[in-house]
Amino acid sequence: MSVAGSISSSARKGPIARALERFTINRIALVGLVILLCIVTAVLTYPLWWSYTPNQIDLRALNKGPSSAHWFGTDGVGRDVLARLMQGGRVSLLVAVTSVAISTVIGFLIGALSSFGGRVVDGAVMRFVDLAMTLPPVIFLLVLASIAGTGILPTILVISLLSWPVLSRMVRARLLELRERDFVVAARGMGAGLGHLLFRHGLPNCIDILVVYATLQIANAILLEAGLSFLGLGIAPPEASWGNMLNAARSTVVLEQYVWQWMFPGAALVLTVLAINFVGDGLRDAFDPRSDLH
Amino acid sequence: MREPLLSVRGLTKHFTSSGFSHGPVVRALDDISFEVPRGKVVGLVGESGSGKTTIGRSVLRLIEPTAGQIVFDGVDLTKLSASEMRRQRRRLQYIFQDPFGSLSPRMTIGQILMEGLDIQRIGSRAERGARAKKALQEVDLPADAFVRYPHEFSGGQRQRIGIARALVLEPELIVADEPVSALDVSIQAQIVNLLRSLQSRLGLTMLFISHDLAVVEYICDTVIVLYLGRIMEIAPSEVLYSDPRHPYTRALLSAIPSPEIGKASARQILKGDIPSPANPPSGCVFRTRCPHAIDQCAKTVPPLEEVAPGHVKACIRHDISG
Ligand SMILES: Nc1ncnc2c1ncn2[C@@H]1O[C@H](COP(=O)(O)OP(=O)(O)O)[C@@H](O)[C@H]1O
Ligand code: SF4
Ligand SMILES: [Mg+2]
Numbered sequence: 001m002s003v004a005g006s007i008s009s010s011a012r013k014g015p016i017a018r019a020l021e022r023f024t025i026n027r028i029a030l031v032g033l034v035i036l037l038c039i040v041t042a043v044l045t046y047p048l049w050w051s052y053t054p055n056q057i058d059l060r061a062l063n064k065g066p067s068s069a070h071w072f073g074t075d076g077v078g079r080d081v082l083a084r085l086m087q088g089g090r091v092s093l094l095v096a097v098t099s100v101a102i103s104t105v106i107g108f109l110i111g112a113l114s115s116f117g118g119r120v121v122d123g124a125v126m127r128f129v130d131l132a133m134t135l136p137p138v139i140f141l142l143v144l145a146s147i148a149g150t151g152i153l154p155t156i157l158v159i160s161l162l163s164w165p166v167l168s169r170m171v172r173a174r175l176l177e178l179r180e181r182d183f184v185v186a187a188r189g190m191g192a193g194l195g196h197l198l199f200r201h202g203l204p205n206c207i208d209i210l211v212v213y214a215t216l217q218i219a220n221a222i223l224l225e226a227g228l229s230f231l232g233l234g235i236a237p238p239e240a241s242w243g244n245m246l247n248a249a250r251s252t253v254v255l256e257q258y259v260w261q262w263m264f265p266g267a268a269l270v271l272t273v274l275a276i277n278f279v280g281d282g283l284r285d286a287f288d289p290r291s292d293l294h
Numbered sequence: 295m296r297e298p299l300l301s302v303r304g305l306t307k308h309f310t311s312s313g314f315s316h317g318p319v320v321r322a323l324d325d326i327s328f329e330v331p332r333g334k335v336v337g338l339v340g341e342s343g344s345g346k347t348t349i350g351r352s353v354l355r356l357i358e359p360t361a362g363q364i365v366f367d368g369v370d371l372t373k374l375s376a377s378e379m380r381r382q383r384r385r386l387q388y389i390f391q392d393p394f395g396s397l398s399p400r401m402t403i404g405q406i407l408m409e410g411l412d413i414q415r416i417g418s419r420a421e422r423g424a425r426a427k428k429a430l431q432e433v434d435l436p437a438d439a440f441v442r443y444p445h446e447f448s449g450g451q452r453q454r455i456g457i458a459r460a461l462v463l464e465p466e467l468i469v470a471d472e473p474v475s476a477l478d479v480s481i482q483a484q485i486v487n488l489l490r491s492l493q494s495r496l497g498l499t500m501l502f503i504s505h506d507l508a509v510v511e512y513i514c515d516t517v518i519v520l521y522l523g524r525i526m527e528i529a530p531s532e533v534l535y536s537d538p539r540h541p542y543t544r545a546l547l548s549a550i551p552s553p554e555i556g557k558a559s560a561r562q563i564l565k566g567d568i569p570s571p572a573n574p575p576s577g578c579v580f581r582t583r584c585p586h587a588i589d590q591c592a593k594t595v596p597p598l599e600e601v602a603p604g605h606v607k608a609c610i611r612h613d614i615s616g
Contacts, residue, residue, distance in 0.1 A: 013443075014400060014402070014443055015399055015400055015443075016400075181395055182390045182392055182395040182396035183395065183396055183397055183398040183406075185351075185356055185388075185390075186388065186390065186396060186459065187409060187413070188356060189354050189356055189383060189386075189387065189388045190383055190384070190387075190409060190410035190413045190414065190463065191379075191380040191381070191383035191384065191410075191413050191414055192409075192413050193380070193413075196412075196413055200409070201398065204398075204400045204401075205398075205400060
């Protein structure tokens with residue numbers, strides 16, 4: 001009886017509701033989600049439960065290891081590592097989420113323009129995307145970063161400009177296929193304009209691509225930010241970010257003797273990226289069209 | 295006599311392959327002319343690939359014709375600007391062959407039915423809902439279908455939803471593109487009956503497309519027989535079945551299983567395959583399969599000639615009889 005009940009209730013739901021239902025029975029994805037929520041909560045609420053601020057200098061505690069006063073130790077100028085880790089997490093996540101949001105919007109719009117804009121526009125836009133994709137990403141990133149400069153906004157800009165082409169390709173392929181579907185032809189037959197076609201049909205039918213891309217791309221963006229900041233091109237000190245905290249490990253002394261100064265940001269980075277990947281894989285499976293067939 | 299609601303004149307459609315390399319040109323339609331009088335049902339019959347869908351979609355300008363005019367209520371639709379066309383669209387609606395592909399899986403039936411009203415900005419939200427519910431009633435579906443998704447319905451029910459969607463905008467002309475071909479035989483009759491009763495009750499004008507002459511006979515006033523993108527014969531329904539003049543129509547009719555014993559022996563099965571529309575035969579396109587073909591058939595394209603009032607055929611031989 002409970003089986004029959006759950007079948008009829010899932011039959012009532014739309015495709016997105018059914019996909020999310022499938023997500024909730026994926027254990028690994030749920031573990032990822034819980035870890036992620038813990039990290040985000042900790043990062044957002046740390047001023048409430050931690051008394052140090054990220055740039056507060058304690059001259060009596062330089063390069064001190066973990067203790068009851070400084071759980072994660074202090075760095076070379078006496079700043080609390082835990083406070084910097086939390087603040088750095090805020091910056092890293094902010095940069096990642098914002099840049100992915102921007103690149104998702106750009107990717108969707110470019111893909112939409114390409115697929116609905118006619119042959120000439122499509123040809124031109126796709127050559128441009130090809131070009132953007134053939135540029136070696138590291139070099140492109142370094143050139144862009146050195147033009148844009150350091151700081152939160154330039155870093156967001158650089159990361160968002162780097163990552164949209166892949167998405168726009170996927171969106172274009174999906175929309176080209178969608179354009180020929182009868183229900184879209186029906187909408188055109190009723191007089192639908194570009195806006196209606198894109199936002200009532202295109203967007204809902206790309207939601208799986210967008211969600212999975214955005215999730216996995218956040219992990220990527222966190223790593224990109226870390227890479228840029230590690231090279232001194234991303235978030236500049238004294239502002240903390242996981243990337244520029246890792247930068248400290250470039251000194252052999254820190255690497256060998258003050259392990260806590262790079263291990264904690266390193267671990268936070270790895271844990272977050274892994275958790276996001278678990279969630280992203282879970283979403284990808286949940287949105288897999290094949291799972292709707294039975 | 296009042297002018298026909300729809301008058302198609304010289305409709306021609308050539309599909310060219312996209313890209314830089316120029317592939318073969320598919321001559322899907324060649325010089326198609328016919329009329330659909332107000333309040334009548336005109337059938338369009340032909341084998342798969344003969345260009346029926348291309349005609350249906352060209353009429354609604356869902357496909358841009360290569361040449362020709364689509365005169366709807368005195369206005370040539372092919373000359374309209376995009377925004378003028380958009381305003382006309384509520385007056386012409388389309389019913390699709392595939393009941394699965396024609397409804398968005400991500401929208402509820404209510405959203406699907408109200409979509410046209412949303413697009414055309416007709417009425418308030420409440421009025422749109424009321425009109426959509428009324429359309430649901432017209433096709434005999436329960437009101438609670440409104441909040442459900444298409445995957446919860448059978449093929450026949452979905453086709454009813456597709457019909458309801460076409461009705462919501464209260465169109466004058468409906469193009470029904472093989473509305474029952476994808477359905478179970480047991481359900482086909484229900485849907486055809488529904489269309490017929492809606493047509494007479496609402497005074498609809500309809501272009502009814504089918505590859506099945508038996509279905510067309512039942513619902514249509516006039517039938518157009520299409521072969522490889524050309525019209526072979528046009529006749530009032532009862533005349534076409536009792537007195538077909540074109541060899542192709544005769545072959546099609548003899549392929550319908552007949553209950554009369556004597557007729558079965560006279561069956562004449564079409565031999566060979568339909569030629570490719572990328573490379574149609576010269577002269578009469580039917581000549582490669584026509585049992586009456588003569589040399590002359592390869593030389594001239596047979597014009598449509600009147601054999602009786604309202605009855606035309608495109609065949610140069612007048613000496614053959616069934
Ligand atoms: N978009 C298209 N591009 C190229 N050829 C097409 C296209 N649409 C239809 N055709 C060709 O035009 C011919 C007529 O097709 P169609 O109108 O769909 O026939 P029917 O509906 O009678 O089965 C077919 O040969 C088909 O392959
Ligand atoms: S014109 Fe010739 S080939 Fe064509 S239908 Fe008539 S007899 Fe047959
Ligand atoms: Mg067709």
